Amino acid sequence: MLKRIYQQLFPEKRRINNRLLWNRLTSVFYLGKTYHCNCCNNSFRIFKSKGNTLTKRKNAECPYCGSLERTRNLLLYIENETCILTGKVRLLHFAPEWALVPVLKKAEKLEYITADLNPNLADYPMDITNIPFPDESFDYIICMHVLGHVPDEKKAVDELFRVLKSDGVALIATIIDRENPHTFETEDADTPEKRLSYYSEPDLLRLHGTDFDQRLMKSGFRVEVIDYPSQSGEKIKQKYSLGDGKRELIFKCTKD
Structure with a gap:
């Protein structure tokens, strides 16, 4: 009430x-x-x-800014492995993480565009399956924990591929069931309660397995699976609390 x-x-x-x-x-x-x-x-x-x-x-x-394990992990990767914060590049960020937005907006050379279906959560209301930008518009795309919620996942990935420049990089993540080689989805999961039972989250439409990289490849991407917490070492992983690997794997997607 x-x-x-x-x-x-x-x-x-x-x-x-x-x-x-x-x-x-x-x-x-x-x-x-x-x-x-x-x-x-x-x-x-x-x-x-x-x-x-x-x-x-x-x-x-994080009690202050609300960052999650995957947010802190992604920022470490961005700082150490990309030119997003230092280069003159164009970035499209879907379902932007609130803790990450202020950091990215401070990057002076970055053209930063945030997008979400909900107009209250980003600069631009946008359907990921119908991105209103021309082909090869962006140097970078960030799409973290979005695709598991999209009814037509293939169409969404096709759109990401289309608007990414030929030398660009899309950083994608999702919840991964590392014990299952196949993504699981069932039409029976038609209520929040059933989705919670099947996928462990009430708003997921599927639970991705270790075949997630192959699903991305079907749209034309070349995919590198990056376990950045493990690469960073146990000390860094503990200091920043970078999670257990189910949510933090980064799928680095590029065009040939």
């Missing part, structure tokens, strides 16, 4: 800003030196837990 009244009183953008402000005010109770968030440059004794009853993850969410 109270939640519904709150939603009626405040528009979505205001509610988002209120949540961010609340996080910043209450983050002082988490301060310490055990973990570090590279997105907001703050250190804490613990991070917040995240997930539902089936996928609860400890030390997952």
